[in-house]
Amino acid sequence: MSCELTQRFVSGYLDGELDLVRTIEMETHLKNCAVCSRELENQQALRDALRRGSLAYAAPAALRERIQSSLNASTRDVPKRTRSWSTLPIWQWAAAFAVLAVCSVTAWQFAAGVHTPSNDQRIAAEVFASHVRSLEANHLMDVASTDQHTVKPWFDGKLDFSPPVEDLASDGYPLVGGRLDYLQGREVAALVYQRRKHFINVFVWPDGSGLSLARAVESRQGYNLMRWSRSGFQFWAASDISAPDLAEFVRLLEIRVSP
Numbered sequence: 001m002s003c004e005l006t007q008r009f010v011s012g013y014l015d016g017e018l019d020l021v022r023t024i025e026m027e028t029h030l031k032n033c034a035v036c037s038r039e040l041e042n043q044q045a046l047r048d049a050l051r052r053g054s055l056a057y058a059a060p061a062a063l064r065e066r067i068q069s070s071l072n073a074s075t076r077d078v079p080k081r082t083r084s085w086s087t088l089p090i091w092q093w094a095a096a097f098a099v100l101a102v103c104s105v106t107a108w109q110f111a112a113g114v115h116t117p118s119n120d121q122r123i124a125a126e127v128f129a130s131h132v133r134s135l136e137a138n139h140l141m142d143v144a145s146t147d148q149h150t151v152k153p154w155f156d157g158k159l160d161f162s163p164p165v166e167d168l169a170s171d172g173y174p175l176v177g178g179r180l181d182y183l184q185g186r187e188v189a190a191l192v193y194q195r196r197k198h199f200i201n202v203f204v205w206p207d208g209s210g211l212s213l214a215r216a217v218e219s220r221q222g223y224n225l226m227r228w229s230r231s232g233f234q235f236w237a238a239s240d241i242s243a244p245d246l247a248e249f250v251r252l253l254e255i256r257v258s259p
């Protein structure tokens with residue numbers, strides 16, 4: 001049996017629909033052909049996945065009707081009593097199965113995309129919660145100092161990285177301290193800056209994703225969030241200062257932390 005013929009009969013073989021002679025020919029070929037036996041394994045794996053439901057996503061009734069009506073349209077000229085689902089040729093079953101499989105996977109990915117918050121949204125929720133907690137719990141700073149040469153060494157031995165610490169007092173955003181915080185399942189540095197009576201938390205942790213420009217992530221309940229990456233670190237700033245003020249602060253900090 002040729003490869004072409006073998007691969008065409010794989011579905012029928014898996015469904016036990018081949019006669020004895022064909023089955024023996026198939027198995028003889030599969031024993032000696034890596035390409036075809038891989039094809040068999042792939043189809044088996046797809047079937048198992050669909051049966052387990054790990055890929056399955058119920059196709060909407062409208063889709064079922066569309067497939068049914070397009071199959072009906074393509075067989076309209078054939079007398080009805082000779083056609084039914086059980087007598088459809090195997091290639092039509094295969095086509096319908098393929099359409100359903102593709103739709104299932106697409107719908108599943110679509111559903112996953114719609115209902116799963118992006119990574120940025122998940123981090124934003126954690127940053128927002130940490131910022132609010134630091135203000136409410138009166139636990140803004142573990143080390144209170146306006147001197148970056150005091151704050152930076154304070155992190156030594158407490159974190160497995162050394163965060164960049166810059167004072168922006170000359171620009172109206174003095175550094176007032178720092179603390180350890182916990183985000184994304186790891187310890188991070190939180191640097192605290194002040195703008196008049198408002199505080200800005202800057203969360204810093206190592207990030208291999210390279211340089212990305214600062215952008216506002218979101219504002220909620222009067223707080224603004226911005227994120228950026230630089231010098232191998234990811235930065236998140238949270239504050240209740242106005243969005244333009246926070247953007248200015250971030251721009252100044254970006255300049256100080258050279259890439």
Ligand SMILES: [Zn+2]
Binds near residue numbers: 004033037
């Ligand atoms: Zn083959």
